[in-house]
Amino acid sequence: MNDLYRSATGNVSPLVGPGEPPVYEARNEAGKMPLQLVCDHASRRVPAALGNLGLEDEHFHRHIAYDIGAARVTRLLAEALDAPALLAGYSRLVIDLNRPPGHPESIPENSDGTEIPGNRDLDEDAQRQRVAELFEPYHDAIHERIASLWRRSKPPALFSIHSFSPRFGDAARPWDVGVLWNRDPRIALPLMDKLAVRGLKVGDNLPYSGRKLAYTINMHGAAS
Template sequence: MSALLTVEDGAPVALENAEAGSRIVLVCEHASRRLPQRLGTLGLSPEALESHIAWDPGALAVCRILMQALDATLIYQRFSRLVYDCNRPPDSPSAMPARSEIFDIPGNAGLSAAERLARTEAIYSPFRKGLSELIKTRVANHRPPVIVTLHSFTPIWHGQPRDVEVGILHDSDSRLADAFLKDAARDEDFVTRRNEPYGPQDGVTHTLIEHGLHNGLLNVMIEIRNDLIASKDGQRVLAGYIGDHLGKALADLEP
């Protein structure tokens, strides 16, 4: 194991349904709120560690429903975004944030270069390598994947309510986002918008750039307001909504 993770911690990245029939690869960078044993609680309360600053509540559950419905492959990070946010490059301050919304994170304050490197090598590098190798294998087998990253966001941010319910995010390649939004415009079930509540200007498209744009692959990032997927019923409904429009969008883009 790495200098950070113990045998009891297990691997930092998980892969499910590796031999999926569809081209879709679901990516969930913020799937878990687990912390490595050696980091304790990062100085945070149980309340903070259960909140959205530590993970994306409901995101992994929705991914797993989509994985089954679409026969997709799923890759996800098994540790909290507070240890290392795998949707950020190593040189980004938000990769290991010292503060998130209203919470100071004592265990992330004043990290040395060696401590940052240890986290990068233990968490980010295996995740990046795992996704890169999956993509290379698919491309070599003439099955170029479609990269779909899935996240959830809090309905209130710094005291301000958010009325958007589903965000369809993209960087410079908007092909899949455009097709999704075109189809979703016919559906009034959820307030769905482009590049909300975040966009490329917020530094949230790292995975799309690194693994989608750089490989010329179709890609999109989907954000779901987490109050909508707090229950199993909500997770099923939103997975159905996402899966339906994603499937139609991909069908529209087929040559």
């Protein structure tokens, strides 16, 4: 974790107030499958203290706010596979949990052509608070759960669940599902074969690539 951002927030009022949803949702923690499911962009919520980041409600129904459908898929997989799952509790527009702190897309000022007023000109303290209260607890929880799986079973797998829109700009995305992976093909290649046998059009590192920036997988999956 970037030491610049790992620090206490002092006397600043907490972002997530009493009665608001937790920073992350844990499901099926006693699941027997040696697999940790995570969903970085599960939610479109914004802490009340940030006032919708200055955006109209309609923007929180778009892919810029969350990965549409990814939370439902993650919960269904957790049940079907008897695997534990962690789902982020707040929108990627507040802080993107799949980007390292300090990255230009970590706290985006613009997303797919939409200005994010509540993210403009944030000082270091405001950025640090989002990292300390939202980013760090989520990634600490992933680390702890993977460590627990290591202790109780054979080496675990890590699946990070996202979604993609069928079009981006003028480009069509014809795939039913994309499997993103980096160096280790032992899970990715058999999985793609099994999905293809079921008649699905499978993207091999499409429409995104696991060989590019994928913070969560690279941080927690040593042989991704």
